[in-house]
Amino acid sequence: MKALFVEETVNKISEEVELFGWAETIRDHKKIVFIDLRDSSGVVQLVGGADLSVISPEDVLRIKGTVKARPDNLVNDKISTGKVEVTVKDWEILSKAETLPFEISGDNLNVTLPVLLNYRALSLRNPKIKAIFEIQEIVIDSFRNGLKEKQFTEFQSPVIIPQPAEGGAEVFEVKYFDYKAYLAQSPQFYKQIMVGVFERVFTVSKTLRAEPSVTTRHLTEATTLDAEFGFIDSWEEIMAMAEYIIKFILKEVNERGGEALKHYGLESLSIPKEIPRLKLREAQKIIFERTGRDNQQEPDLEPEDEREISKWATEKHGTGFVFITHYPVAKRPFYTYEDPEDLGYTLSFDLIGYGMELMTGGQRIHQLDKLVENAQARNIDLQRSELYLQAFRYGMPPEGGFSFGSERIVMGILGLANVREASLFPRDMERIDVHLPTLYGKDKK
Amino acid sequence: MKALFVEETVNKISEEVELFGWAETIRDHKKIVFIDLRDSSGVVQLVGGADLSVISPEDVLRIKGTVKARPDNLVNDKISTGKVEVTVKDWEILSKAETLPFEISGDNLNVTLPVLLNYRALSLRNPKIKAIFEIQEIVIDSFRNGLKEKQFTEFQSPVIIPQPAEGGAEVFEVKYFDYKAYLAQSPQFYKQIMVGVFERVFTVSKTLRAEPSVTTRHLTEATTLDAEFGFIDSWEEIMAMAEYIIKFILKEVNERGGEALKHYGLESLSIPKEIPRLKLREAQKIIFERTGRDNQQEPDLEPEDEREISKWATEKHGTGFVFITHYPVAKRPFYTYEDPEDLGYTLSFDLIGYGMELMTGGQRIHQLDKLVENAQARNIDLQRSELYLQAFRYGMPPEGGFSFGSERIVMGILGLANVREASLFPRDMERIDVHLPTLYGKDKK
Numbered sequence: 107m108k109a110l111f112v113e114e115t116v117n118k119i120s121e122e123v124e125l126f127g128w129a130e131t132i133r134d135h136k137k138i139v140f141i142d143l144r145d146s147s148g149v150v151q152l153v154g155g156a157d158l159s160v161i162s163p164e165d166v167l168r169i170k171g172t173v174k175a176r177p178d179n180l181v182n183d184k185i186s187t188g189k190v191e192v193t194v195k196d197w198e199i200l201s202k203a204e205t206l207p208f209e210i211s212g213d214n215l216n217v218t219l220p221v222l223l224n225y226r227a228l229s230l231r232n233p234k235i236k237a238i239f240e241i242q243e244i245v246i247d248s249f250r251n252g253l254k255e256k257q258f259t260e261f262q263s264p265v266i267i268p269q270p271a272e273g274g275a276e277v278f279e280v281k282y283f284d285y286k287a288y289l290a291q292s293p294q295f296y297k298q299i300m301v302g303v304f305e306r307v308f309t310v311s312k313t314l315r316a317e318p319s320v321t322t323r324h325l326t327e328a329t330t331l332d333a334e335f336g337f338i339d340s341w342e343e344i345m346a347m348a349e350y351i352i353k354f355i356l357k358e359v360n361e362r363g364g365e366a367l368k369h370y371g372l373e374s375l376s377i378p379k380e381i382p383r384l385k386l387r388e389a390q391k392i393i394f395e396r397t398g399r400d401n402q403q404e405p406d407l408e409p410e411d412e413r414e415i416s417k418w419a420t421e422k423h424g425t426g427f428v429f430i431t432h433y434p435v436a437k438r439p440f441y442t443y444e445d446p447e448d449l450g451y452t453l454s455f456d457l458i459g460y461g462m463e464l465m466t467g468g469q470r471i472h473q474l475d476k477l478v479e480n481a482q483a484r485n486i487d488l489q490r491s492e493l494y495l496q497a498f499r500y501g502m503p504p505e506g507g508f509s510f511g512s513e514r515i516v517m518g519i520l521g522l523a524n525v526r527e528a529s530l531f532p533r534d535m536e537r538i539d540v541h542l543p544t545l546y547g548k549d550k551k
Numbered sequence: 552m553k554a555l556f557v558e559e560t561v562n563k564i565s566e567e568v569e570l571f572g573w574a575e576t577i578r579d580h581k582k583i584v585f586i587d588l589r590d591s592s593g594v595v596q597l598v599g600g601a602d603l604s605v606i607s608p609e610d611v612l613r614i615k616g617t618v619k620a621r622p623d624n625l626v627n628d629k630i631s632t633g634k635v636e637v638t639v640k641d642w643e644i645l646s647k648a649e650t651l652p653f654e655i656s657g658d659n660l661n662v663t664l665p666v667l668l669n670y671r672a673l674s675l676r677n678p679k680i681k682a683i684f685e686i687q688e689i690v691i692d693s694f695r696n697g698l699k700e701k702q703f704t705e706f707q708s709p710v711i712i713p714q715p716a717e718g719g720a721e722v723f724e725v726k727y728f729d730y731k732a733y734l735a736q737s738p739q740f741y742k743q744i745m746v747g748v749f750e751r752v753f754t755v756s757k758t759l760r761a762e763p764s765v766t767t768r769h770l771t772e773a774t775t776l777d778a779e780f781g782f783i784d785s786w787e788e789i790m791a792m793a794e795y796i797i798k799f800i801l802k803e804v805n806e807r808g809g810e811a812l813k814h815y816g817l818e819s820l821s822i823p824k825e826i827p828r829l830k831l832r833e834a835q836k837i838i839f840e841r842t843g844r845d846n847q848q849e850p851d852l853e854p855e856d857e858r859e860i861s862k863w864a865t866e867k868h869g870t871g872f873v874f875i876t877h878y879p880v881a882k883r884p885f886y887t888y889e890d891p892e893d894l895g896y897t898l899s900f901d902l903i904g905y906g907m908e909l910m911t912g913g914q915r916i917h918q919l920d921k922l923v924e925n926a927q928a929r930n931i932d933l934q935r936s937e938l939y940l941q942a943f944r945y946g947m948p949p950e951g952g953f954s955f956g957s958e959r960i961v962m963g964i965l966g967l968a969n970v971r972e973a974s975l976f977p978r979d980m981e982r983i984d985v986h987l988p989t990l991y992g993k994d995k996k
Binding site for chain 2: 165166202206225259262268282326339473491498503535546
């Protein structure tokens with residue numbers, strides 16, 4: 107196994123080293139050839155003779171050479187190994203690459219998103235694109251670490267479910283032996299069950315939604331971060347926990363993701379001091395007053411409303427984050443707790459940030475009778491959700507939680523235009539790795 | 552939110568405390584009532600008057616009381632709070648439980664596994680059952696931590712795939728808009744693609760297999776731990792990494808899971824010094840010599856062979872773990888590397904431990920031509936696996952990896968009789984939370 111990553115060459119000046127990686131770019135000056143050798147740690151410049159000119163981009167190389175300090179006037183500040191280069195003594199192509207369909211080095215790839223996705227195995231190697239998933243890893247990791255510090259337990263939520271959790275819209279169906287089964291749209295029922303077991307739980311799970319449209323904000327498969335906890339005194343504790351974890355994540359991204367952020371022109375992320383809270387009706391009034399757009403009768407915010415209220419929060423509170431609370435009962439799932447002091451409205455919230463909805467949460471009904479009554483009123487069949495009902499039948503504390511997509515928040519953090527960019531292998535109604543209509547044409551299969 | 556967990560009462564002697572939890576057991580002596588109050592940290596004994604006798608098992612309680620040291624002769628060594636009890640001053644039932652279908656306290660529940668699963672939301676609250684998932688959390692956590700120490704990057708592998716990765720057997724089909732899609736049986740193709748991006752990767756993913764039989768060792772949905780890495784000098788490095796991570800996990804279980812292990816009569820897990828390695832043919836010869844059972848022409852080990860070779864390793868090497876290597880080419884997936892020094896056999900291994908197969912791994916073919924040739928020879932269609940082929944087309948280093956189910960290893964660690972016990976919500980051909988034939992009878996839906 108390789109002993110040295112290219113980034114470590116800066117500490118090996120005058121030493122003989124063996125390096126392994128990919129030829130990222132080749133600058134062939136005939137008698138002298140420069141190669142940027144890339145591995146998972148970064149890039150280092152190789153210098154060799156004309157024999158190196160047979161090497162092509164993405165060839166996999168084994169290199170032996172000597173690390174040399176570059177003269178001051180040739181130091182490259184843009185890369186962490188910019189003060190050194192490696193004079194090649196011996197080299198070998200471990201694996202030869204075919205001619206690339208497009209140039210994959212540099213921060214400005216001159217190709218459209220569909221092309222990047224058609225060549226995903228290749229385009230992911232681009233350092234700027236790869237950086238997106240370094241950020242995603244930090245987001246997920248710090249979600250876990252932040253909640254563990256608050257005595258939360260991680261659990262594994264199922265993908266195959268017996269019954270859609272919140273009615274049947276936009277759910278994928280699975281042929282399950284002789285039965286019909288479904289793919290989980292959320293771990294909602296399971297995280298509530300687990301509150302009965304561990305009190306405070308979280309799960310990182312795949313959520314699958316048959317989104318029937320192709321938009322820049324929706325995926326059919328997402329990696330979703332869910333938390334749920336019991337023994338709350340007030341539903342505001344749920345927002346407080348959500349605020350804590352968002353701040354924790356942003357802080358960790360700043361501490362560990364500096365190199366990745368740089369690719370997106372970011373020095374560090376702005377962390378809100380305190381996230382303001384508005385009832386939906388208050389937010390709609392503010393939007394009306396600012397824009398003249400009157401959506402005050404709507405049960406939810408439109409995307410342009412989300413951008414506007416995020417802008418308002420930035421101007422008024424110095425942060426683009428804002429909690430919108432008290433959505434109408436009819437607009438929230440059947441298990442959402444109604445505010446006894448504001449009937450018709452729920453103890454629920456969305457977190458808006460980066461001009462869009464990032465997170466949703468709220469207090470849940472923990473009384474079995476009320477829960478069953480609500481489900482019946484909405485014609486939601488819970489026959490196969492017996493385990494969910496059990497959790498309430500045998501004693502459930504007051505509880506609540508929140509949920510957010512890892513892709514959506516990474517999209518916000520990095521200012522990506524399309525959520526597909528924030529998914530390693532994005533799926534939508536036309537794409538599962540490959541573009542399905544291209545492959546099948548009109549004769550869909 | 553609650554400020555104090557019951558376990559913390561040991562540090563609060565003579566103080567007034569507020570506690571929240573579930574009434575686990577009630578011992579009603581008429582004038583005096585003892586209640587074991589359970590929360591996620593453990594159990595503490597409450598002492599109160601006759602008014603407490605209205606409380607039933609699993610009622611959710613808010614308690615105010617005074618922590619008192621127990622007299623020496625009444626100390627309970629079995630629980631961490633055994634030196635104290637709480638004299639109840641004020642109490643409230645936050646949520647009333649219905650009569651339980653069976654007693655859920657204690658380490659010996661007198662019910663069958665199907666009943667435990669039919670009442671999973673309740674049975675998971677039993678401390679011995681809950682302990683299984685504390686161990687699972689530690690296993691998954693330490694898999695992550697151990698590999699991060701070796702410069703591995705975590706990635707999110709998809710659940711919905713365009714094409715079964717290794718041929719079509721036992722794959723679930725999904726209705727994907729107007730197309731057919733499938734559920735991932737393993738993250739194999741994706742982890743190999745990601746070696747081209749991050750060199751060393753791992754993923755914790757859901758793997759779905761339409762196992763057409765109900766056995767004690769198979770689930771249709773598992774949480775699987777996969778690692779894959781490039782720039783290997785020899786395939787033996789893959790086994791070395793597998794050995795490292797298994798030892799790392801067992802060490803962490805010992806350090807963090809002591810309380811959970813105790814429920815299963817375990818003080819600590821035995822950690823192998825060095826895991827022996829045998830070719831399949833050598834193992835079969837040993838088994839033949841020990842038992843007279845001649846499976847030397849078989850391409851794989853039977854369950855009873857696995858038990859026998861694990862027994863042999865225990866006697867001969869002081870560990871029940873043993874790597875079995877060099878399975879025949881025909882028996883391994885098309886991407887498995889053939890041993891150039893032992894043609895017809897592969898550079899692949901299974902890890903046997905606790906008398907069963909725990910893990911599988913090996914070196915992969917990294918040359919596109921050979922890979923495509925092998926797939927064609929086995930009639931494996933890779934048309935929709937274009938991204939996988941790209942990874943090799945554009946330069947892939949020599950690489951390999953391994954995979955193991957989190958449920959299977961937890962089953963081994965705790966000596967569980969059935970792998971369903973090690974899955975929070977086990978799925979098999981007859982069960983998705985509920986028992987499907989009971990619900991639907993002969994009229995399957």
